[in-house]
Every structure is written in C-alpha cells, then in structure tokens.
Amino acid sequence: xxxxxxxxxxSMNMESGVNGFDIANKISPNxxxxxxxxxxxxxxxxxxxxxxTDATVTIITGKxxxxxxxxxxxxSHVMAEAVKELWKDVQVTIxxxxxxxxxxxxxxxEPFTTEDFAKIEEKMHEIVKRDEKVERIVMPRNxxxxxxxxMGEHYKAEIIEDLPEDEVISLYRQxxxxxxxxxxxxxxxxxxxxxxxxMKVAGAYWRxxxxxEMLQRIYATAWADKKDLxxxxxxxxxxxxxxxRKLGKEMDLFHFEPEYAPGAVFWHDxxxxxxxxxxxxxxxxxxxxxxxxxxxxxxxxRCLWETSGHxxxxxxxxxxxxxxxxxxxxxxxxNCPGGLLVYKQGIKSYRDLPLRVAEFGMVNRYxxxxxxxxxxxxxxxTQDDAHIFCTLEQMEEECVKTIKLILDxxxxxxxxxxxxxLSTRPExxxxxxxxxxxxxxxxxxxxxLEHNGYEYEINPGEGAxxxxxxxxxxxxxxxxxxxxxxxxxxxxxPHRFDISYIGEDGEKHQPVMLHRALFGSIxxxxxxxxxxxxxxxxxxxSPEQVVVAPIVSDFxxxxxxxxxxxxxxxxxxxxxxxxxxxxxxxxxxxxxKIPVIAVVGAKEKExxxxxxxxxxxxxxxxxxxxxxxxxxxxxxKMPSQDR
Numbered sequence: 305x306x307x308x309x310x311x312x313x314x315s316m317n318m319e320s321g322v323n324g325f326d327i328a329n330k331i332s333p334n335x336x337x338x339x340x341x342x343x344x345x346x347x348x349x350x351x352x353x354x355x356x357t358d359a360t361v362t363i364i365t366g367k368x369x370x371x372x373x374x375x376x377x378x379x380s381h382v383m384a385e386a387v388k389e390l391w392k393d394v395q396v397t398i399x400x401x402x403x404x405x406x407x408x409x410x411x412x413x414e415p416f417t418t419e420d421f422a423k424i425e426e427k428m429h430e431i432v433k434r435d436e437k438v439e440r441i442v443m444p445r446n447x448x449x450x451x452x453x454x455m456g457e458h459y460k461a462e463i464i465e466d467l468p469e470d471e472v473i474s475l476y477r478q479x480x481x482x483x484x485x486x487x488x489x490x491x492x493x494x495x496x497x498x499x500x501x502x503m504k505v506a507g508a509y510w511r512x513x514x515x516x517e518m519l520q521r522i523y524a525t526a527w528a529d530k531k532d533l534x535x536x537x538x539x540x541x542x543x544x545x546x547x548x549r550k551l552g553k554e555m556d557l558f559h560f561e562p563e564y565a566p567g568a569v570f571w572h573d574x575x576x577x578x579x580x581x582x583x584x585x586x587x588x589x590x591x592x593x594x595x596x597x598x599x600x601x602x603x604x605x606r607c608l609w610e611t612s613g614h615x616x617x618x619x620x621x622x623x624x625x626x627x628x629x630x631x632x633x634x635x636x637x638x639n640c641p642g643g644l645l646v647y648k649q650g651i652k653s654y655r656d657l658p659l660r661v662a663e664f665g666m667v668n669r670y671x672x673x674x675x676x677x678x679x680x681x682x683x684x685x686t687q688d689d690a691h692i693f694c695t696l697e698q699m700e701e702e703c704v705k706t707i708k709l710i711l712d713x714x715x716x717x718x719x720x721x722x723x724x725x726l727s728t729r730p731e732x733x734x735x736x737x738x739x740x741x742x743x744x745x746x747x748x749x750x751x752x753l754e755h756n757g758y759e760y761e762i763n764p765g766e767g768a769x770x771x772x773x774x775x776x777x778x779x780x781x782x783x784x785x786x787x788x789x790x791x792x793x794x795x796x797x798p799h800r801f802d803i804s805y806i807g808e809d810g811e812k813h814q815p816v817m818l819h820r821a822l823f824g825s826i827x828x829x830x831x832x833x834x835x836x837x838x839x840x841x842x843x844x845x846s847p848e849q850v851v852v853a854p855i856v857s858d859f860x861x862x863x864x865x866x867x868x869x870x871x872x873x874x875x876x877x878x879x880x881x882x883x884x885x886x887x888x889x890x891x892x893x894x895x896x897k898i899p900v901i902a903v904v905g906a907k908e909k910e911x912x913x914x915x916x917x918x919x920x921x922x923x924x925x926x927x928x929x930x931x932x933x934x935x936x937x938x939x940x941k942m943p944s945q946d947r
Contacts, residue, residue, distance in 0.1 A: 305317045305318065305319060305320065306318060306319075306320050306322065306355055306356065306357060306358050306359065307358040307359075308322070308327055308355070308358075308359060308361050309358075309359070309360045309361065310331075310360075310361060310362075311362050316330065318330070320355075320356050321354040321355070321356060322354070322355050323342075323351060323352050323353060323354055323355065324339060324341065324342030324349070324350075324351040324352070324353065324355075324361070324363060325339060325351050325352065325491070327342070327355075327361055327363065328342075328351075328363045331363070335363060335365070338365040338366065338367075339351055339363050339364070339365060339491075340364050340365055340366060340371045340374050340375065340490050340491070340495055341364040341370070341371065341374050341488045341489075341490070342361060342362065342363055342364060343361065343362040343364060343370075344359045344360075344361055345359050345360055346360075348364065348370060348374075348488055349487075349488055350440055350487055350488040350489065350491070351488075351491045352440075352491060353488075366497075366528035366529070367528065371528070372527070372528055373401050374401075374488060374489065374490060375490065375495075375496055375497070375526055375527075375528060376401035376402075376405055376406040376526045377399075377400065377401040377406065377485075377489065378438070378489045378490045378493070378495075378496055379406060379428075379496050379500050379524070379526040380399035380400065380401065380406040380407070380408050380524075381399065381438075381476065381478065381481070381483050381485070381489070382428050382431050382432065382478075382493055382496060383399070383406075383408050383424065383428055383502075383522065383524060384396045384399055384408050384410075384481065384483060385431055385478065385479065385480075385481035386424050386425075386427035386428045386430075386431060387408075387410060387424060387522075388481060389427055390423060390424065390427055391412065391414075393412070393413070394410050394411065394412045395410065395411040395412075395456065395457055395458065395459055396408065396409075396410060396411075396457060396459070396460070396483065397409040397410065397411060397459040397460070397510065397519060398463075399483075404525055404536065405503070405523060405524050405525035405526055406523075406524055406525075406526060407521050407522060407523045407524065408521070408522055409508050409510075409519040409520070409521045410519060410520050410521075410522065411459060411510075411517070411519055411520075412520055415505075415520065416505045416520050416522060417505070418504075418505070421502040424502060424522075425500075425501070425502055428500065429498060431478075431479070431493050432493050432494055432496050432497070432498060433494070434479065434493065434494075435492050435493055435494030436478040436479040436492060436493045436494075437478065437491070437492050438476055438477070438478045438489045438490060438491055438492055438493065439476065439477045439478075440474055440475070440476055440487055440488075440489075441474065441475045441476070441477060441482075442472060442473065442474050442475075443473050443474075443475055444473070445464060445467075445469075445471075445473055448464050448473045448475065448484070449461045449464050449465060451475075451482075452464070452484070455482075459510070460483075460484045463484060464484065474486055474487060476489055478492075478493055479493075496526070497528070497529065498530070499526060499527040499528065499529050499530045499532060499533040500524060500525065500526040500527070500533070501524060501525055501526075501533065501537070502522060502523070502524045503523045503524055503525055504522075504523050505520055505521065505522050505523070506520075506521050506523065507519070507520065507521065508520070508521040525537075539782050539783060539784070542782050543782060543784065543835070545838065546782070546834075546835040546836075546838045546839070547678075547835070548678055548679055548680075548830075548831040548832075548834040548835050549678040549679075551834050551835075551838070551839040551897070552575065552678070552679075552834065554839070554895055554896060554897070555574065555575075555839055555896055555897050556572050556573075556574055556575075556896070557571075557572055557574050557575030557578065557834075557847075558570060558571050558572055558575040558679070559572070560678075565684075566673060566676065566683065567671060567673075567676045567681075567682045567683030567684065568682065568683060568684040569679065569682060569684070569827060573847070574847035574848060575830075575847070577847035577876075578830060578841070578845055578846075578847055579686075579826055579830065581844075581845055581942075582823065582826055582829065582830065582845075583664055583686075583688070583826065584942070585716075585942055585943070586664075586688050586713075586822065586823065587662075587664075588942075589709070589713060590660075590662045590690070593660070593705070593709055594658075594660050595660040595661070595662040595690060596659075596660065596661055596662065597661075597662045597663065597664075598642075598643070598646050598661055598662070598663050599663060599664075599665070600636075600639065600642025600643065600645070600646065600663060600665065601636075601642065602635060602636055602665075602666060602667075602668075603633050603634070603635055603636070604633065604634060604636060604641065604642065605631065605632070605633055605634070606624060606632040606633060606634045608634075608641040608645075609622065609634050609637075609641065611641070611800050611801060612640060612641050612770075612797055612800060612801075613736050613769060613770060613796075613797075613800070614637060614638065614640075614641075615634075617734075617769050618637060618669070620670070621637065621669050621670045621671070622634050622635070622637050622669070622670065623635040623637075623668050623670060635667075635668045636665070636667050636668070637667050637668060637669045638667055638687075638689075639663050639665035639667065639687060639689045639691075640691065640797060640819060641801070642663070642665070643661055643663060643689075643691040644691075644797060644798075644801040644803060644817075645801075646661065647659070647661070647691075647693055647803050648801070648802075648803055651806060652693075652804070652805040652806070652815075653805060653806050654695060654805055654806065654807050654808055654813075656805065657693060657694050657695055657698060657805060657815060658692055658693065658694035658695075658698050658702050659692070659693040659694075660690060660692045661690060661691050661692070661693070662688070662689065662690040663687075663689045663690065664686055664687070664688060664689070664826075665686065665687055665689050666684065666685070666686045667684075667685060667686075667687060668683060668684050669683060670683060671683050678831060679827045679828060679830055679831030679834075680828055680831050680832075681828075682825075682827055682828075685825040685826070685827045685828070686825060686826040686827065687821050687823075687824070687825050687826075688821055688822055688823045688824075688825075688826065689819075689820075689821050690819075690820050690821070691817055691818065691819055691820075692706070692817070692818040692820065693798075693803075693805075693815045693816070693817055694815060694816050694818065695805075695807075695813070695815060695816065696744075696816055698816075699748050699793070699816045699818070700748050700751050700752050700755070702818055703748065703749060703752035703774075703791060703793075703818065704752050704755075704756055706791050706818065706820050707724075707752060707753070707756070707758065707774070707791065709822065710776055710789045710791070710820075710822050711776075713822055714776070714778060714788075714789075716943040717833060718836065718837075718842075719778045719779070719780075719836075721778070721779040722776055722777065722778055722779070723760075723761070723776070723777040723779075723785070724753065724758055724759070724760040724761075724774055724775070724776060724777075725760060725761050725762070725763040725766075725774070725775040725777065726746070726749055726750060726753065726760050726761070726762050726763065726772065726773075726774060727763040727764075727765075727766035727767045727768075727772060727773045727774070727775055728746055728762060728763070728764050728765060728766070728767050728772050729742045729746070729765070729767050729772060730765045730766070730767055730769065731765065734769055735767070735769050735770070736769055736770055736796050737770060737771065737795065737796040741795045741796065742771070742772065744795065745771050745772050745793040745794075745795055746772045746793075748793060749772055749773075749774055749791070749793055753774075760774075763775065767792075768792050768794075768819075770792075770794050770796045770797055771792055771793040771794040771795065771796060771819075772792070772793050773790050773791060773792040773793065773819075774790065774791040774792075775787055775789075775790055776788055776789040776790070778832065780832065780835065780836040781836050781837070781838075786832050787824070788822075788823060788824040788828070788829060788832070789820070789821060789822045789823065789824055790819070790820065790821055790824070791818060791819070791820045792818065792819040792820070793816070793818060794816070794817040794818065794819055795814075795816055795817070797817055798814050798815055798816065798817050799814060803815060833845070839897040840897055840899065840919055840920060841897070841899070843899050843900070843936070843939045843940045844939070844940050844941060844942050844943070846876070846897075846898075846899050847876060848876050848877075848878065848896075848898050849875050849876040849877060849898075849899055849900060849936070849940060850867075850870055850875055850876070850877040850878075850898070850899070850900045850901075850902055850936065851877070851878055851879070851880050851889075851893050851898050851900075851901050851902070852866045852867050852870075852877060852878070852879050852880070852902045852904060852914070853879070853880040853886060853889045853890070853893075853901060853902070853903055853904070854879075854881065854903075854904050854905065855886050855903060855904070855905035856905070857881065857883065858906075859904050859905055859906070859908070859909055860879070860881050862904050862908065862909040863879045863881065863904050864879055866902060866904060866914060866929060867879050869929065869933055870933060870936070873933050873936070873937045874937065874940070875933070875936055875937065875940055880893070886903060889901075890903075890917065894919055897919060898919065899918065899919050900916060900917070900918060900919070900936065901916070901917045901919075902914040902915065902916055902917075902932070903915040903916075903917065903924075908926075912928060912929050912930075913926050913927060913928055913929060913932075914926070914927055914929055914932050916932065
C-alpha cells in the first residue's frame with residue numbers, strides 16, 4: 305500500500321502501482337474525466353505513470369496553467385501527425401508549447417501556405433475524434449537513433465545523438481505517429497478538444513543556427529475550450545488595431561530603417577516629445593526619492609565587461625571593435641560597470657549610504673534580426689537605470705522603497721494590475737557568486753515582499769547571472785501581460801570591482817548593489833503605453849494636445865488667437881487653417897489621435913467660446929475660452945511628483 309496525500313490535506317491508502325487516473329476516479333468520476341496529467345511530489349507526470357511510494361499528488365486538468373501547457377504540447381504532436389498524414393515526405397523536427405499556443409518546425413521542399421491550414425486543421429480534428437491513445441515508450445539510445453533513421457526522420461536522430469549519454473530517451477506514440485519527447489502528454493488525443501487554430505507560417509533555422517538549413521515553422525494556438533479560444537482571437541483582433549507600429553506611423557511618432565540601422569528608432573518630433581516627457585517624469589520622481597543622476601560613456605574598454613562577467617555571458621551580443629593601438633572597446637550593453645566606476649571615485653563612508661545613483665543610459669545589444677519588433681524589441685534603447693549602493697542592513701529597506709516607488713509609478717500610467725515574480729538562481733554553470741551569497745540575496749528579496757504584504761510568485765532559475773531579481777508584470781487594457789521593471793540584488797559585482805565603504809568601526813566593508821529599472825526601457829514602455837491606450841494618450845503625455853480648426857477661413861484670426869493663449873498657458877496647440885471641410889479635418893486629427901479638437905466659427909468668435917470635441921466621443925461641448933484653457937491646463941499637468 306502507498307499513502308496518497310492530496311492538496312486539501314486529506315490522504316488515502318491505495319495499492320502500490322496506482323496511477324493518476326485511479327486516484328482521480330476514486331475522488332470523483334467527473335475529475336477522472338477531466339484529468340490530463342498528475343504531479344507526484346512536485347513533478348509533472350503522465351496520468352498513467354505508476355506510483356510505488358508514498359506521495360503528495362495533484363490531479364491536473366485543463367483549468368490549470370500546467371494543464372493548458374500539456375494540451376498545447378499534445379496539440380503540437382497532433383499537428384505534426386496531421387502534416388505527416390497529408391504529406392508523407394515531410395520531416396518533423398521540434399514542436400514545443402509556447403505562450404498562448406505552440407509551434408512545430410517542418411522540413412519540406414514545398415512551402416506551406418495559409419491555404420494549407422484548412423486541410424491541416426481538418427485532419428487534426430479527425431485525429432482528435434479518433435481519440436488515439438497516447439503511450440510513452442522508453443527506448444535505448446542506439447535503438448532510438450536507428451528507429452528514426454529507418455523512418456527517414458534524420459532530424460530526430462540528430463537530436464538523440466547530441467543528448468547526454470545518461471539521458472533517458474522517451475518517445476510518445478499516438479496512432480501511427482511516434483515522436484521524440486520528454487512529455488508529459490494527455491492520455492489520448494480526444495482530451496485535446498477542438499479549441500485550436502493555426503495562425504501563421506514562418507521560416508526558422510534548424511536549431512536556431514543561421515548556418516544550418518531553413519525549416520518551416522507553423523504557429524498555432526490552443527485552449528481548454530472554445531470560449532477561451534474565441535476570447536483570445538478577439539483579443540488578437542483588438543491587439544492588431546492597437547499595434548504601436550501602425551499607430552506610430554499614423555501619429556507620426558517614429559520610424560525604422562532596417563537597411564541602415566536595424567533595431568534602432570528614428571524619433572520624429574512628436575515621438576521624441578513623449579520620449580523626453582517620460583524621462584522628465586522619471587527624473588523628477590527619482591530626485592524626490594533621493595537619487596542623484598550621472599552619465600557614463602557609451603564606449604568603454606572590453607576589460608570592464610570581462611571583469612563584470614557580461615562578456616563571457618553575452619559576448620556574442622555585444623558591439624565591439626579594435627582601435628589603431630590594438631585596444632578593444634565595447635559599446636555598452638548595460639550601465640552597471642560605468643556606475644561602479646563612478647562609485648569608486650573618492651572614499652565612501654557608511655554615512656554616505658544608501659547612495660542611489662540614476663542614469664538614463666543608452667545601451668546596445670545585438671538581438672537576432674528575427675526577434676526585432678518595433679519598440680518592444682530593439683538593438684538600441686535607453687534604460688531608466690539606477691544602482692543603489694547600501695549596507696547589508698539597509699538592503700531590505702531599500703528593496704521595499706524601490707517596490708513602492710515602482711508600483712506607485714505604474715499607477716500614474718493607469719496600470720493597477722501588477723504581478724511580481726521572484727526570479728531565483730539559475731543553474732550553477734550560468735551564474736557567478738557563492739551559494740551563501742545567493743541564499744542571502746534571495747532571502748532579502750523574499751522578506752521585502754512578505755514583510756510588506758506583497759503577493760508574488762517564484763520564477764525558478766530565471767535570476768540574473770549575478771543575483772536574484774524581482775520582475776514586475778503589467779496587465780494592459782485588453783488583458784495582455786508585459787514584463788517591465790526589475791529589481792536585481794547583487795553582492796558579486798561589488799566584489800569584482802573592489803568597491804568599499806568605511807564602516808562605523810573604521811574598517812573597509814563591501815556594499816550591496818541593487819540594480820533597478822522602473823520603466824525597463826523608455827522605448828518598450830512607450831510602446832506598451834501606445835497599445836494600452838490605443839494611441840489615445842493622457843493629455844499630459846500627448847505631443848499635440850489641441851488642434852484649433854476654424855469652420856471657414858473668415859475665422860482664422862480667432863483660431864490663431866485661441867492657439868496663442870493656449871501656448872501661453874503651456875499647452876501644445878496648433879491651428880488647422882487648411883481650406884478643407886471641418887468634418888474632414890476632424891476625421892484626420894482623430895486618426896492622428898489628437899486628444900482635443902476645438903472648432904471655431906461666427907458664434908464662437910462673437911461669444912469668446914470654443915466648441916470642443918474629445919477623441920473617441922461624438923459629443924461636443926461649448927466652453928468659454930478662459931474656462932477651456934483653465935480646464936486643459938489642469939488636465940495637462942504631469943502627475944504629482946511629491947511622493
């Protein structure tokens with residue numbers, strides 16, 4: 305007999321060799337019907353895996369995050385099976401679950417088209433209806449290699465050949481289709497349901513290596529039910545309307561030149577106004593919270609990045625070159641070494657700490673061309689960076705202050721739904737610093753959250769190579785999540801750069817270093833703002849706040865008078881004196897997302913008023929000019945900095 309402990313604290317004794325289905329069925333036939341997989345002592349396994357020792361067990365269904373992941377992974381196998389049934393000459397490679405769906409890479413001479421999607425989906429539905437049993441098979445290494453080579457699946461054989469010698473080689477079979485996979489998977493294809501849809505096809509190099517052959521990647525989405533699928537597709541439709549690249553063009557904010565400067569932004573006047581406004585806002589918030597501001601060189605000696613560890617970790621993503629004297633310099637991919645060198649100037653006392661040092665530093669990273677995406681993923685960007693140098697005793701308090709500042713700032717921009725993740729140490733091969741240092745750092749971040757009532761989730765293994773971090777995830781107006789701010793704990797770089805302070809005891813001590821970025825990057829945050837507001841930015845952020853349009857040219861002089869008074873009050877205003885119909889002007893300025901359009905004619909001039917239309921509204925309001933200016937002046941104020 306084995307003791308099975310359940311999530312609610314209850315337990316049951318069952319025969320050794322019992323599996324997840326047996327346990328689910330004993331709890332409830334409905335649960336057994338919904339069950340997809342099982343966790344045994346925290347490890348996710350197939351529902352059919354026998355349990356031979358006492359264990360803590362959780363039944364996974366499609367309502368669980370892990371269950372949805374399994375549905376998507378299993379659905380990728382169904383898609384591969386469908387493609388193989390339709391086109392026998394196709395080779396299958398890899399097909400993982402990803403955020404909101406899955407993909408599969410295929411080797412095929414003929415290109416897939418979106419017209420093929422209907423055929424593939426029809427075949428997938430057929431496979432689901434067949435309710436093929438999904439079986440896990442463990443096969444000796446050489447036998448597995450021969451198995452796939454005999455099938456003509458040379459990519460699969462290559463994957464196995466490159467696996468460690470002690471790796472367990474597991475295959476999953478459904479019907480006549482067998483795939484190399486760690487699993488787990490649904491017990492049968494019928495459990496996947498019919499809430500899936502193929503989305504797009506793209507090119508992808510085998511193993512992400514540009515020197516290897518190009519494959520075809522089919523992206524798809526899958527959900528637990530049709531209701532969720534419908535909601536997701538509607539969200540995508542809305543997201544397309546909000547695409548910052550499209551809106552950026554309509555609003556004349558920025559553009560890109562992929563041929564001459566891939567992944568770098570060309571800011572236009574209006575876009576650069578928003579960029580500067582974000583920096584102005586953040587600069588004031590930082591000043592009021594005890595930060596000083598510095599600026600460090602963009603190009604520095606490679607040795608700095610070797611000392612920090614960034615060269616070994618990210619060398620391939622750095623821009624660098626040699627000078628005539630054979631010295632190698634690097635365009636900075638992050639601001640940390642520069643901040644450390646500033647700290648080293650002069651002797652620091654414990655009385656100087658905490659020292660909060662901010663920098664709006666432009667950095668460059670060579671991101672893969674396929675990953676570039678408007679403002680969201682660029683090669684050149686500006687971080688609202690800061691490094692806080694403090695004592696070990698001050699560390700938790702500084703974390704708390706930073707968390708409060710981050711959340712308060714997000715509220716100013718309309719983001720009230722924020723998740724916090726604690727990203728812990730990566731595998732030892734990917735990190736620097738002792739386990740003892742990591743223990744202290746992770747505990748400090750956890751304490752800062754728990755002692756102040758902040759809910760958070762663990763993101764295991766996703767910390768920076770030099771320390772754990774907090775990640776702040778914003779939810780936008782249509783439910784999408786965006787990773788923005790970070791707080792990173794670092795007790796390693798201070799040691800590597802040999803920085804210190806004189807303590808109360810008169811001896812040298814090593815400070816703790818907190819890395820923090822609140823927006824993350826100005827570019828990415830601006831892109832998120834544009835999409836969150838669908839281009840209809842708050843008045844204080846809008847680069848053009850008011851357009852004054854006369855109905856006919858007879859009232860141009862009054863329109864210009866109104867604009868002069870608006871500008872005198874600090875409002876971004878302009879006239880539209882073109883010989884066009886007023887409805888045409890209104891439509892055009894609405895597309896450009898101008899927040900306020902003031903129409904003037906005979907009545908307005910006579911009465912000293914304006915007729916006001918707000919973007920997104922068909923209503924109009926007649927206001928006295930002085931009242932109009934007073935209301936806009938108040939609305940255009942930057943959120944209060946005194947906190």
